[in-house]
Amino acid sequence: MATDKGGAWFTVAGHGAHIRATRDYLTIRRGGREEQIRVNTLDHLIVIGGHTLHTSAVISLSRAGIPISFFDADGKAAGRIALRGDCYQERLREAQRRASKHNYALVFAKAGVDSRILAIERYGHSHGWSLLYEGELDLLQSSREEIQYLVRMEEIRRLHKYLRDMYYEIMARTLPPELGFRRRTERPHRDPVNAMLSFGYAVLFGVAGTMVAAAGLDPCAGVLHDGDDGLIRDIIDGFQPVMVDETVFSMAREGIAETAYEIGERRCYLSDDLIGELLPRLHRSIREEAVAAVVRDYCDALLKGNVFSPVY
The missing domain is CATH 3.100.10.20 (CRISPR-associated endonuclease Cas1, N-terminal domain)
Structure with missing residues (x-):
């Protein structure tokens, strides 16, 4: 065929x-x-x-x-x-170095915020709006509009992090309280939902990392995210809600048996059975071609001057 x-x-x-x-x-x-x-x-x-x-x-x-x-x-x-x-990768990485970090950071930040607002709205339309306190959705939407007017990179990153943290706290209200998920935490995680999210993000990170390497981009030349593999984290930020979060939150709402994880002195350990159930779902929800399309569009914007309008 x-x-x-x-x-x-x-x-x-x-x-x-x-x-x-x-x-x-x-x-x-x-x-x-x-x-x-x-x-x-x-x-x-x-x-x-x-x-x-x-x-x-x-x-x-x-x-x-x-x-x-x-x-x-x-x-x-x-x-x-x-x-x-032989000069293709050199030209691409030179274009990365010369590109306006501010402009691209705005695009990635708005994409990530939009994706999280849409996830909240999808849940509200299908399950009701009891997850939101009065004025929260208006605050998210008005803050999203403010992003385009921010000039300093620190301001963009700070507002992006604030809205991302707010999203996790809102979605936590839709999950069984006995799972112990209240917000997104740093590792090591002490609850199964955070541990499952990190596992899913690692799978998504691997997909995006492959695409970034295949394109010849410098993975450490992030714009919204600083540090090692910053560009990969930029790219996956807008995909996390639909490709990972919805899968993990859905499993949590269906119910996770206490025998499916163990909370030790320092961290939560996921059982092989739980990972075996989660991984196939992630393989269905993580769409490689969608990730590749964003990487492609980023390369075209850097080298050809195309407007960068990624589809998440």
């Missing part, structure tokens, strides 16, 4: 796939299944884990100017065939 993946970063994950190509089609065969993608619709091939890559695929993608990035099973970068030229 041939499929169009328009402007796509196509990912082959897991293990055991055979990857071949003709001039027109990339073919991935695994077990008894075969998928074909038109080469002229691809932007990037990402190979994660152990697979067989035939020289026909390398030659075909090379002629089409499509890069191939390789990662081990844990998502750690293992190599890259930089078919766009």
Whole structure:
């Protein structure tokens, strides 16, 4: 079956796939299944884990100017065939260094706040508005409008953190109180919900980290978030509510047995059974192509001057 993946970063994950190509089609065969993608619709091939890559695929993608990035099973970068030229990554990282941090930080901050407000509104429309105290939603929305007028980076980060903390405290009211989740805490966590959120964020972080590395971006050149892997944290911030939080909160509302976790002297330990239930749900809710699209748009904005309007 041939499929169009328009402007796509196509990912082959897991293990055991055979990857071949003709001039027109990339073919991935695994077990008894075969998928074909038109080469002229691809932007990037990402190979994660152990697979067989035939020289026909390398030659075909090379002629089409499509890069191939390789990662081990844990998502750690293992190599890259930089078919766009050796200077591509240098140009991209130089563009990162020269870009206006303020402008991009505003975009990421608004995206994260919008995503959290929408999550609250979705819950309110489907379950009722008892989760909100009087005036809270108005405060969130008015504060969101203030972000675009902030000039100093510290002000943007401070307001973003304040609204994010407020979101967690609001959503905590929708969960069974016996789980002990009141707000987002620093590690080590003392309740299962915070521990599950951190687990989910780690999975999402791995997906985004792979995409950032494949693009050739500097992961430490964050704009809204400082420090190591700041750019990855920028990118996933707006995805956390819909791709991780809703999954974790849904499981918490369904009920988590006391035997599914253990609260020790210093931290909460999740059982293998609980992780085994959570992980497949995360695999369904974390949409790799949506993350890749934001990374792609960021690269295009840096190199081509396109307006950066990520879709979260």
